[in-house]
Amino acid sequence: xxxxxxxxxxxxxxxxxxxxxxxxxxxxxxxxxxxxxxxxxxxxxxxxxxxxxxxxxxxxxxxxxxxxxxxxxxxxxxxxxxxxxxxxxxxxxxxxxxxxxxxxxxxxxxxxxxxxxxxxxxxxxxxxxxxxxxxxxxxxxxxxxxxxxxxxxxxxxxxxxxxxxxxxxxxxxxxxxxxxxxxxxxxxxxxxxxxxxxxxxxxxxxxxxxxxxxxxxxxxxxxxxxxxxxxxxxxxxxxxxxxxxxxxxxxxxxxxxxxxxxxxxxxxxxxxxxxxxxxxxxxxxxxxxxxxxxxxxxxxxxxxxxxxxxxxxxxxxxxxxxxxxxxxxxxxxxxxxxxxxxxxxxxxxxxxxxxxxxxxxxxxxxxxxxxxxxxxxxxxxxxxxxxxxxxxxxxxxxxxxxxxxxxxxxxxxxxxxxxxxxxxxxxxxxxxxxxxxxxxxxxxxxxxxxxxxxxxxxxxxxxxxx
Amino acid sequence: xxxxxxxxxxxxxxxxxxxxxxxxxxxxxxxxxxxxxxxxxxxxxxxxxxxxxxxxxxxxxxxxxxxxxxxxxxxxxxxxxxxxxxxxxxxxxxxxxxxxxxxxxxxxxx
Numbered sequence: 083x084x085x086x087x088x089x090x091x092x093x094x095x096x097x098x099x100x101x102x103x104x105x106x107x108x109x110x111x112x113x114x115x116x117x118x119x120x121x122x123x124x125x126x127x128x129x130x131x132x133x134x135x136x137x138x139x140x141x142x143x144x145x146x147x148x149x150x151x152x153x154x155x156x157x158x159x160x161x162x163x164x165x166x167x168x169x170x171x172x173x174x175x176x177x178x179x180x181x182x183x184x185x186x187x188x189x190x191x192x193x194x195x196x197x198x199x200x201x202x203x204x205x206x207x208x209x210x211x212x213x214x215x216x217x218x219x220x221x222x223x224x225x226x227x228x229x230x231x232x233x234x235x236x237x238x239x240x241x242x243x244x245x246x247x248x249x250x251x252x253x254x255x256x257x258x259x260x261x262x263x264x265x266x267x268x269x270x271x272x273x274x275x276x277x278x279x280x281x282x283x284x285x286x287x288x289x290x291x292x293x294x295x296x297x298x299x300x301x302x303x304x305x306x307x308x309x310x311x312x313x314x315x316x317x318x319x320x321x322x323x324x325x326x327x328x329x330x331x332x333x334x335x336x337x338x339x340x341x342x343x344x345x346x347x348x349x350x351x352x353x354x355x356x357x358x359x360x361x362x363x364x365x366x367x368x369x370x371x372x373x374x375x376x377x378x379x380x381x382x383x384x385x386x387x388x389x390x391x392x393x394x395x396x397x398x399x400x401x402x403x404x405x406x407x408x409x410x411x412x413x414x415x416x417x418x419x420x421x422x423x424x425x426x427x428x429x430x431x432x433x434x435x436x437x438x439x440x441x442x443x444x445x446x447x448x449x450x451x452x453x454x455x456x457x458x459x460x461x462x463x464x465x466x467x468x469x470x471x472x473x474x475x476x477x478x479x480x481x482x483x484x485x486x487x488x489x490x491x492x493x494x495x496x497x498x499x500x501x502x503x504x505x506x507x508x509x510x511x512x513x514x515x516x517x518x519x520x521x522x523x524x525x526x527x528x529x530x531x532x533x534x535x536x537x538x539x540x541x542x543x544x545x546x547x548x
Numbered sequence: 549x550x551x552x553x554x555x556x557x558x559x560x561x562x563x564x565x566x567x568x569x570x571x572x573x574x575x576x577x578x579x580x581x582x583x584x585x586x587x588x589x590x591x592x593x594x595x596x597x598x599x600x601x602x603x604x605x606x607x608x609x610x611x612x613x614x615x616x617x618x619x620x621x622x623x624x625x626x627x628x629x630x631x632x633x634x635x636x637x638x639x640x641x642x643x644x645x646x647x648x649x650x651x652x653x654x655x656x657x658x
Contacts (some may be wrong), residue, residue, distance in 0.1 A: 212626045232641045239634050249584030254592040263600030
């Protein structure tokens with residue numbers, strides 16, 4: 083509850099700060115202060131400091147279900163946002179004139195994230211997804227004079243509104259089909275045996291709509307264009323925090339509402355998982371632009387996260403929170419380096435290790451983590467996902483397929499490492515003035531965090547059973 | 549009236565909306581088709597609400613049946629918010645290109 087209230091309030095504070103504060107750099111510090119306050123308030127609700135649960139208690143008629151599991155997920159989200167602000171905050175200032183609005187909109191997105199990770203009724207799922215999406219449409223189009231940004235915004239908006247329509251149709255059918263006439267996801271009375279036809283139709287509609295939101299194939303086609311067209315800082319935010327929040331909503335819905343009829347929809351999810359892994363990994367191989375490659379890589383990683391929806395056991399839930407942390411930190415780090423580059427193609431990274439050895443080393447750690455090399459967080463989270471899939475006891479071939487595609491992903495991640503270390507730079511790859519000491523230190527902390535998650539994942543999982 | 553008639557009507561409206569989104573090229577018309585989809589859902593929600601009210605299931609939990617009618621208001625409000633953002637995006641695009649054709653949007657593919 084703390085997180086939902088504070089993110090909404092801080093969004094408004096950021097919006098108004100634009101009226102009273104003329105300085106262009108001040109909003110960044112206000113936003114960092116805000117996210118730290120929200121992070122601490124969230125930890126207080128989780129009772130992480132051992133001084134008792136401190137939270138605003140509002141009777142929501144059980145429309146929200148707040149547990150240590152979703153609070154620990156929110157803690158990961160806020161920590162990643164803090165990292166994002168520290169690394170890329172100064173790049174948000176360069177997007178346009180309305181700096182405080184951009185930060186305000188990011189806080190509204192976080193409010194949506196808090197809602198979709200704690201909802202207990204389909205009404206709040208819908209509202210949460212909308213609160214999360216509408217500010218993103220604006221952020222995508224925030225580079226107003228850039229035609230690519232305009233196109234990305236329009237495409238994202240039309241696709242988003244379309245998927246909202248499908249989501250609502252699914253909700254309507256689930257409401258009509260269950261005998262209780264209830265929107266509460268833990269109170270859907272479906273009877274014994276096969277699902278009623280209306281619930282089945284509703285379920286398929288909801289799978290389609292949520293696949294749109296998390297960009298799982300075959301509903302991923304908007305992703306590369308939108309991620310490519312949006313200002314790079316906001317792509318970084320969209321492809322990490324927003325995407326893992328979508329998965330969290332996905333898992334929450336299927337665990338609570340459709341957990342009992344799991345065998346009946348598992349084939350559908352397996353189909354989406356395999357297709358997402360295939361399309362994401364194979365298409366990423368052919369990309370020349372690193373920004374576009376990361377967009378496809380985010381589709382490929384979504385395939386791995388779909389395994390959590392497939393398995394739906396405790397290991398899957400632990401794995402999802404771990405995956406959220408490892409994937410978000412690594413991708414935010416790579417994007418933070420990418421924004422500083424003069425050229426976004428893979429050749430643009432040529433010889434980075436010569437001029438900026440520390441930056442190249444951190445980027446290497448992030449890329450290794452995304453590939454899933456042992457000792458990094460990416461390995462541990464992929465391991466959790468695969469063991470969750472194994473625990474279901476069916477479809478062992480799915481694990482083999484997932485590992486094979488992870489091997490393919492090594493190809494396109496390693497190309498960037500190869501460019502940084504083994505190729506000679508032909509032009510100036512990076513503007514030295516842009517790289518401050520603070521940026522380097524934050525990047526190093528992110529790299530250390532990735533390795534820490536890989537060696538000792540219990541420090542995140544421990545929160546879930548607080 | 550039978551609930552099946554309402555389901556048929558709102559599904560028809562919904563499919564007209566989907567076909568419009570997928571085939572029309574004018575951004576405003578695509579936009580209107582999305583609105584048509586949302587209104588098809590509104591109709592279905594209200595019809596289901598009435599169905600649950602009439603059946604015995606809702607009598608045990610009286611508020612559930614009217615929940616859908618509240619839901620419809622939320623859909624309308626969110627749709628209004630979405631319209632304001634969407635039209636702003638279309639205006640922004642028109643200022644730059646003097647065109648609102650969706651098929652115009654393929655520069656990103658390259």
